[in-house]
Amino acid sequence: xxxxxxxxxxxxxxxxxxxxxxxxxxxxxxxxxxxxxxxxxxxxxxxxxxxxxxxxxxxxxxxxxxxxxxxxxxxxxxxxxxxxxxxxxxxxxxxxxxxxxxxxxxxxxxxxxxxxxxxxxxxxxxxxxxxxxxxxxxxxxxxxxxxxxxxxxxxxxxxxxxxxxxxxxxxxxxxxxxxxxxxxxxxxxxxxxxxxxxxxxxxxxxxxxxxxxxxxxxxxxxxxxxxxxxxxxxxxxxxxxxxxxxxxxxxxxxxxxxxxxxxxxxxxxxxxxxxxxxxxxxxxxxxxxxxxxxxxxxxxxxxxxxxxxxxxxxxxxxxxxxxxxxxxxxxxxxxxxxxxxxxxxxxxxxxxxxxxxxxxxxxxxxxxxxxxxxxxxxxxxxxxxxxxxxxxxxxxxxxx
Amino acid sequence: xxxxxxxxxxxxxxxxxxxxxxxxxxxxxxxxxxxxxxxxxxxxxxxxxxxxxxxxxxxxxxxxxxxxxxxxxxxxxxx
Numbered sequence: 001x002x003x004x005x006x007x008x009x010x011x012x013x014x015x016x017x018x019x020x021x022x023x024x025x026x027x028x029x030x031x032x033x034x035x036x037x038x039x040x041x042x043x044x045x046x047x048x049x050x051x052x053x054x055x056x057x058x059x060x061x062x063x064x065x066x067x068x069x070x071x072x073x074x075x076x077x078x079x080x081x082x083x084x085x086x087x088x089x090x091x092x093x094x095x096x097x098x099x100x101x102x103x104x105x106x107x108x109x110x111x112x113x114x115x116x117x118x119x120x121x122x123x124x125x126x127x128x129x130x131x132x133x134x135x136x137x138x139x140x141x142x143x144x145x146x147x148x149x150x151x152x153x154x155x156x157x158x159x160x161x162x163x164x165x166x167x168x169x170x171x172x173x174x175x176x177x178x179x180x181x182x183x184x185x186x187x188x189x190x191x192x193x194x195x196x197x198x199x200x201x202x203x204x205x206x207x208x209x210x211x212x213x214x215x216x217x218x219x220x221x222x223x224x225x226x227x228x229x230x231x232x233x234x235x236x237x238x239x240x241x242x243x244x245x246x247x248x249x250x251x252x253x254x255x256x257x258x259x260x261x262x263x264x265x266x267x268x269x270x271x272x273x274x275x276x277x278x279x280x281x282x283x284x285x286x287x288x289x290x291x292x293x294x295x296x297x298x299x300x301x302x303x304x305x306x307x308x309x310x311x312x313x314x315x316x317x318x319x320x321x322x323x324x325x326x327x328x329x330x331x332x333x334x335x336x337x338x339x340x341x342x343x344x345x346x347x348x349x350x351x352x353x354x355x356x357x358x359x360x361x362x363x364x365x366x367x368x369x370x371x372x373x374x375x376x377x378x379x380x381x382x383x384x385x386x387x388x389x390x391x392x393x394x395x396x397x398x399x400x
Numbered sequence: 401x402x403x404x405x406x407x408x409x410x411x412x413x414x415x416x417x418x419x420x421x422x423x424x425x426x427x428x429x430x431x432x433x434x435x436x437x438x439x440x441x442x443x444x445x446x447x448x449x450x451x452x453x454x455x456x457x458x459x460x461x462x463x464x465x466x467x468x469x470x471x472x473x474x475x476x477x478x479x
Contacts, residue, residue, distance in 0.1 A: 100469065105444050173425075174417050178439075187470055241450075257455055259454060309419060323445075
């Protein structure tokens, strides 16, 4: 029993350390690609939700080309992305409820409500314009040697910088004041509630695993079941370690912290060699157009996620923790992605589909592409260190 | 250090604010403290667990205690 309690405290209740979690995500994303033949991504599915909603309210989407690209086949229960996202939500719920981390958190001001919704829309629009959010670009696009992902990522960092500048304006600052105190606060503690939450988290977790096993062994749809299991693991990891891609790059500018950005680069480095091995064994990589859409989309996405305070996977775990702010971000993401689908046909040829799909492994040869990717990752690493140093220099000159 | 023996000088109650504002505001507030004074930060942004302690240490402050046993997290940081 003691062993179980120790395990429960350390692995189910407490937060996990972010660095190993990000590397685990890199490894899992690689295996996901190997087994599923597709990449770990969420925004495509959000776009399909938007499509289903439009159909439901009677809008004819058959003439919208973007829905052909994301493929509206079936529904959330019959698509790999669909069941993966359901699994992810279950993983997030288990993490939050096990860890006594559920609380209805209302936005502190109307400015934040505006930020969540508008930022969410901009990020959702940008992500789909660039053919996928940070997951598709950072964790799957770059390790898949698609040049578009590099364009998206670099533009995203510029967008994140602009977003960090804008959200640092006095208008967006917290209005909270320092209080003089003489005693630290007693935090509320309700053992019964903690237990109830824990049981609920366990029920959701077990039910989802059983559902996945059913899909694999009884319904004879093993791919769907495996995708769901992957989703649970992805959800647990991002929620338990509080992985936030937005903060990873934003906080290099806002508070000079680079630990997460570097963790993500390491995760990408791990994923790159793994994906490479699958590709040389014959798994076709997913390569997208290296056009202006990736650059513009990346910038909008970077700006939007900082304004909103979270990206397309970050809102998922925060929403189930009861952060109302991120319910709005999620809604904004779906609206933004759907808007993009509406206007896509007006400019898709000129800024996206007429541009070449550049696969670094074809342009530079297998090993040339592999090494080019590692050189680029190293340069990205150096860039992050340089930005962190800039912050420290500024801090020192301010103090002097 | 057990947290009930720590006596904070100021409190910053940031409940409801999403990240990065709790971390940004913490650093701002720490600047106004005198050396030795202690700030208590109350934040219900779970992600602050990955930013407030690290930012405080990076800026040369001492993290005395973190209580993340519930959805509302308490940090005690000394200048």
